[in-house]
Amino acid sequence: MEFEIRNRKTTTVESVVDNGVSTANRLHASATPSNNDNSGTRDSSEDLSLNHSLSDSQKQSLAKEQEEAAFGKTPNGTIFRVPVTKDMLSEIFDMSKKKSAFDIMTLAVMGFQIFLFFTLPTSVKRWLFLVLFVFWRAGYNAGLGYLLKLQSERRGLVAWAKEKGIFDKKSGSPWYDWxxxxxxxxxxxxxxFETAPIEFNTWLLYRQLVDLILMNDFTTYVCFxxxxxxxxxxxGFFSHLLRWIAGFxxxxxxxxxxxxxHRVVKDFAWYWGDFFFLIEQSLTFDGVxxxxxxxxxxxxxxGYYGISLMMASYMVLFVSLAAHAAQFVFLTIVENPHIDKTYNPPTVHKKRASAANSTAPGTPILSASDVTATPAVAPIDQAATLVPCGSKDMYNTYFRRDLxxxxxxxxxxxxxxxxxxxxFYATVAPLLVSNTGPRFLTFVMxxxxxxxxxxxxxxxxxxxxxQSVxxxxxxxxxxHGGTVQDAFQSWKSIFNxxxxxTYAxxxxxxxxxxxxxxxxxxxxxxxxHVLGLALIALHIWASVSVFEVLGDFGWFYGDFFIEDSSSGLFYTGxxxxxxxxxxxxxxxxxWGMTLICNSWSIFILAMFSQVSNFVFLHYVESPHMRKIYGDKVRKDAGVVKTVKAAQILPKNLKNEVVSKIREKIEETPEIKDVLQRTREVSEKAQDFVEGTRGDLNELVQSVAPRLQEMVTSSKAFLESSSEKLIVARTWEDMGVYDMSQYSIKVVDSLAxxxxNGVxxxxxGQQLTVEWTAPLNHGTKDWIGxxxxxxxxxxxxxxxxxxxRYLYVGKDLGLGEALEGVENHAGMGDGExxxxxxxxxxxxxxxxGRVVFVGDKLPWFQGxxxxxxxxHGRYNVMVHTTPFKIALSSLQGEAEHSVASISQSLLPYVQRCxxxxxxxxxxxxxERFIMINEQIAERIVKGIQLMYGIEFAWEVVSLDMSCLHLALRIFTATRALAPFSKVVPQGHAVGQPQFAAFPEPSLVASVAAAL
Structure with a gap:
């Protein structure tokens, strides 16, 4: 549907909008050093002042030099000029160029495998090359994937190279000279080699491993x-010919x-360069x-499927499918998380000046005693200066976990x-009916x-x-006394x-x-069956991708019902x-089910569904899109642009052919006479069509269509058990360590x-742990x-x-700390x-000391x-005395008010x-910012412990402030009071107890904030 481009500000609250950076799109960001392409330029006042002092010829030379240069940036902020690199094929197969030991190794392994292909019998090499291909494919997806994951999360490859000193001349490493x-x-x-950053040298070394694996992966696949x-x-002959043509x-x-x-991303992205360093340039989308x-x-x-088609082998097809699936697993586990972390970091929202200035820098965090002295509700005009409700409130009004x-x-x-x-009645019940004939039952279905x-x-x-008109x-x-919200809610139920x-x-x-x-x-x-299952998988992926972009709002055609719900068009995902x-x-x-069933009835049904969808899009959705967005609706998508840009025939070929035909027609009177008569008939037909166009439009509009595809965006969340047993790895020889020199204690005084004196x-309270250890303690010692x-x-x-652990050293146990690399990203990872x-x-x-806070703490009582x-193992050197983590329960209090609830809730929310x-x-x-599911789950968990009321985490995203949550808690306790087991003094058991209704000033303030 062309719903894609509606403003998704109303949908991004609950839906994940594709960031649009693909496997190598991140790399357009990374202009590359390969082939002397322009990869980045420096923009500084120093360059500008220098440029003014140069002659025209010097400026031209400098500009040309800058165009050929790429400047990289390491994680510690070092800027360096990226040397030019060569692509893999030209380096390996160009015999005129000097070969390194890495190239010789790659060619030797490839040559040996090709030798085996030509010498071994078919029955042997079939299974041998299957095993070899699986080995090299595993080396690609599992081996390279593990190394990239390690480098992305902990800069492990660079840390390893620094620890071993293989690029440091002073370290005396035997590998340095080689x-x-x-x-x-x-x-x-x-x-x-000596002055290049260690990140660049590590990347060059990693490239050699990539060349070895990728070249042999391709070689063994072709041999297989x-x-x-x-x-x-x-x-027959034509069948074989068509197969080979299609495969080719x-x-x-x-x-x-x-x-x-490769033309777009160059070597930098081809070899995952941004896992090591970055080349700053805006993201672009070009070509493929x-x-x-x-x-x-x-x-x-x-090409996998083209080769499978030419080989006419199901074995090749199934192996190709498995290899392709493994590649998508690599993309999902390794590349996408790194892309999101590097190019789409979460936006850090700062508080409004009016709110931030209310607390001077250095002011300590509010404690429970401070909160009690804070007015329950800020003045209305002050509250209005906080973050506005915006589209999120509109979303919360119209969408509530809709089916x-x-x-x-x-x-x-x-x-x-x-x-x-x-x-159930439409699908399962007919299958249970046995007193009707199978033909009749099939006809009914x-x-x-x-x-x-x-x-x-x-x-x-x-x-x-x-509705649109x-x-x-x-x-x-x-x-009948309803509202827009009532209408939209009813529409959502009917549509779903x-x-x-339709699908069932x-x-x-x-x-x-x-x-x-x-x-x-x-x-x-x-x-x-294979193609049918592939089409079903394609459908599921497309539906999930569509829903990720549209969200609930677009899925239910929200802009047919909600005015001013969109401010623009966005083509994402x-x-x-x-x-x-x-x-x-x-x-x-x-169509996949049609192929699997091989039935004409299902084929006609699928064709009818497809045509119905076309009619709906043409007569319902497209006019509505043009009505709302006008000229902002895009005509050509990326695929169309790419096809149009790929000019196989010369531009002037069409004009030349037309001119030649006209010359021939003018030379032949008979043809001119036929064309004249044809033109007259065409004009009469056109007059007839114009006369009946209005009637046809009315007829078509009377049966205007509607189809929105199903999405099964089922995301299975596999949660591990609360206490997962492990095989503990330990050091055997612990006699060299004096256990009496180890100590550990919690130094927080707010306990x-x-x-029982525990x-x-x-x-959620921050816990600071102080430890002592002998001078020869392990470099990877850790506290959990x-x-x-x-x-x-x-x-x-x-x-x-x-x-829930931290290393005692700031280097995460990888040796000397990496300069400029933050080991812990934010307060949530401790200190x-x-x-x-x-x-x-x-x-x-x-x-030393380690600070446990946020994600490093257990968010449950015990x-x-x-x-x-x-040293990275599970030998316990020392442990603290037991202590408790708990949240004070307020369920026993006789009465609650919105003010008291909000004041009690605020310190806990701050800890969340x-x-x-x-x-x-x-x-x-104050409205919550940077709210996410994790923080919301912590808040509702605390509410359950404090007040005994269970909320879904989505409730937090609806209320968005302690005051609104307090009003909801107050209402819930009032509604559940008759069933409470707590009976205040002076009341008989079984007598309903209702808390006092919130004071009118609070209700008015909450209503104003809403």
């Missing part, structure tokens, strides 16, 4: 495919994609990157139950699917058309039911038509490449004590927090820390304070202890924000 010689011989004169070459019996086209297309991608998302991983593997197929299904909502029951398609596309399409649907509800039934009845009819083949190898049976992904890909599953800390009941032994830890050498009892010891572990003064609320009526 690497200097081997890497320098592959570079031009602008490269200096050729060893399975077959010519199916019963296929796919392979050629694959080669073009790779070449064009305008045609498909992640082109090097998606359409860039079309989308079965997403957000709630068994306690009547509408959800009705949808489930209707789908097919007709049912036709009727739901008519209702979904044409009936709902007509409703939307009238004259607000037909909304007027009906207003007429219709959309779900189609798949039921297809299921009834399907029969399991007796012989999977006969004809095209197996091929039809899948819509960057195609204007209407649902026009074709949105019906891929229907209370329970009746220190008790508030849930555990429940006392989790470990049976005080000598060895046997359960996972669930990331490591530099250790120092102190003298205690005439002994020199190391002493009795805990800190454990000091040795990791006590970060830049983002946490300072007053009860």
């Amino acid at each position: 690497l200097n010689r081997e890497l320098t011989c592959k570079m031009d004169s602008d490269y200096d 495919a050729l060893s399975w070459l077959t010519f199916p019996a019963g296929s 086209i796919l392979v050629s297309f694959n080669i073009w994609v790779k070449l064009d991608a 990157f305008e045609m498909a998302p992640h082109p090097m991983y998606s359409v860039g593997y079309a 989308i197929v079965f997403k957000n299904f709630d068994i306690f909502r009547s509408n959800d139950i009705f949808v489930a029951l209707i789908i 097919v007709i049912q699917a036709f009727l739901w398609r008519i209702f979904h596309s044409y009936v709902l399409g007509a409703v939307l058309k009238q 004259n607000k037909f649907y909304t007027k009906h509800f207003i007429k 039911l219709s959309n779900s039934m 009845t189609f798949f039921l009819a297809a299921f009834k038509m399907y029969s399991i083949p007796d012989d999977w190898t006969y004809g095209t049976v197996l091929l039809r 899948i819509y960057r490449f195609v204007n209407n992904p649902e026009k074709v890909m949105g019906h891929a599953a229907f 209370s004590q329970d009746e 220190p008790t800390y508030e849930l 927090i555990y429940k006392t009941s989790s470990n049976n032994s005080t000598k060895v830890t046997t359960v996972a820390s669930k990331n 490591v304070i530099e250790e120092e050498v102190v003298r205690i009892d005439d002994k020199e010891l190391c002493k 009795t805990f202890e800190f454990r000091y572990h040795h 924000y990791n006590s970060d003064e830049e983002t946490m609320p300072c007053t009860v009526d």
Whole structure:
């Protein structure tokens, strides 16, 4: 649907909007040093002043030099000129160039494998090259993926190179001279091994491993495919010819994609350079990157299927599918997280000046006692200066976990139950009927699917058309005392039911038509099933991608109902490449089921669905889009632009052909006479069409259509158990360490004590741990927090820390700290304070502190202890005395007020924000910023512990302030008071107890803030 471009400010609250940076799009950002392309320029006052003092010829030379130069930036801020690099193929296969040991190794391994291909018998090499291809593909996706993941998260490769000193002449490493010689011989004169940053040298070394793996991955795949070459019996010459032509086209297309991608991203992105350093330049989308998302991983593997087609082998096809799937796993686990972290960091929202200035710099964080002295509600005009409600409040008004197929299904909502029951009766019940003939039952299922398609596309399409023209649907509800919200809520329920039934009845009819083949190898049976499943997978991916961009608002056609809900058009995600992904890909599953079922009835049903969707898009959605957005609606998508830009024929060929034809016509009177008569007939036909156009338009508009495709965006969240057992790795020889020199204690003074004298800390409270250790303590010693009941032994830890640990050294245990690299990204990751050498009892010891805050803390109640572990293993050197983490319960209080609830809630909410003064609320009526699911879950968990009321985390995103949450809590406690087990003194058991209604001034203030 062309819904793609509506302003998604109203949808980005709950939907994830594709950031638009693909596998190598991040790299357009990274202009590359390869081939002397312009990769980046410096812009400084020093350059400008220098430029003014140069002559014209010197300026031209300087400009040319800057165009050929690329300037990189390391994580510690060092700017350096990136030496020119060469592409892999020209370096390896150009025999005129000097070869390094890495090149010789790569060629030797490739040559040996090719030798095996030509010498071994077919029965042996088929399985041998299958094993070899799996090995090299695993080396690519698992091996390179692990190294890149390590480098992205902890800069592990650079840290390893620095720890081993392989690029440091002073370290005396035996590898230094050899690497200097081997890497320098592959570079031009602008490269200096000794002065180049360690990040660049590490990247060059990593490139050699990439060349070895990628070249052999390709070689073994080709050898594997050729060893399975077959010519199916019963296929004629033309069948073989068509297969090879189609395969050759796919392979050629694959080669073009790779070449064009390398033209755009160059060596820097081709070899994942931005995992090591960056070249600053704005993101661009050019060539193949305008045609498909992640082109090097998606359409860039079309050659796999072209080769499978030419080899006529299902074995090659299935192996190709598995390899392609592994590539997408690599993309999802390795590349996408790094892209998001590097090019789309979360926006840090600063507080408004009026709010920030209210607290002077250096003012301590509000404590519980401070809050009690703070007015419950700020003046209305002051509250109005805080972050405005904006589109988020509009979203919260119209969307409340709406049912989308079965997403957000709630068994306690009547509408959800009705949808489930209707789908059950329409799909499962007919299969249980046994007293009717199979033909009649099949006929009923097919007709049912036709009727739901008519209702979904044409009936709902007509409703939307009238809603667009004259607000037909909304007027009906207003007429009977309803609101726009009532109308939209009803529309969402009807649309979801219709959309779900359209899919359910189609798949039921297809299921009834399907029969399991007796012989999977006969004809095209197996091929039809493979292609059908591939089309279904394509449909699911397209639907999920569409929903990620549109969100709830676009999915339910919100701008047909909600005025001023959009401020512009944005082409993001899948819509960057195609204007209407649902026009074709949105019906891929229907055609996939048609291939699998091999039924004419299902084919006609799929064709009818496709045509109905076209009609709806043309007569309902497109006019509405033009009506709202006018000229902002894009005509050509990325794919169309790419095809138009690829000019195979000369530009003037058309004009030359037309002129030649005209010359021939003018020379032949008979042809001129025929053309004259044809022109007269054409003019009469045109007059007839013009006369009937109005009638035809009215006829078509009366059956205007509607189809919106289903999305099954089911994201399975696999949560590990609270205490996951591990195989503890320990050091055996611990006798060299004096255990008496180790100590650890919590130094926070804000702890209370329970009746047994056990220190008790508030849930989410920052905990500072002080430790001492001998001078020879492990460089990777670490401290973790555990429940006392989790470990049976005080000598060895046997359960996972669930990331609630910190290294005692600021280097994360990787040796010397990396200059300019932050080991902990923000308060949520804790803080490591530099250790120092102190003298205690005439002994020199190391002493330091680590601060546990935010994600490093357990966000549940219990009795805990800190454990000091040795050198990255699970040997426990010392542990603290047990302490409690709890949140004071306020359920026993006789009465609550909105003011008291909000004042009690504020300190805890501040701790949920990791006590970060830049983002946490300072007053009860200040709106939350930087809210996310994790923070919201912490808040509702605290509310449950404090007041015994359970809320879903989405409630926090609706209220967005402590004051609004307090009013909700107050209302809930008042509603649940008759069922409370707490009975205040002076009241009989069973007598309903209601808290006092909130004071009118508070209600007025909350209403004003709303």
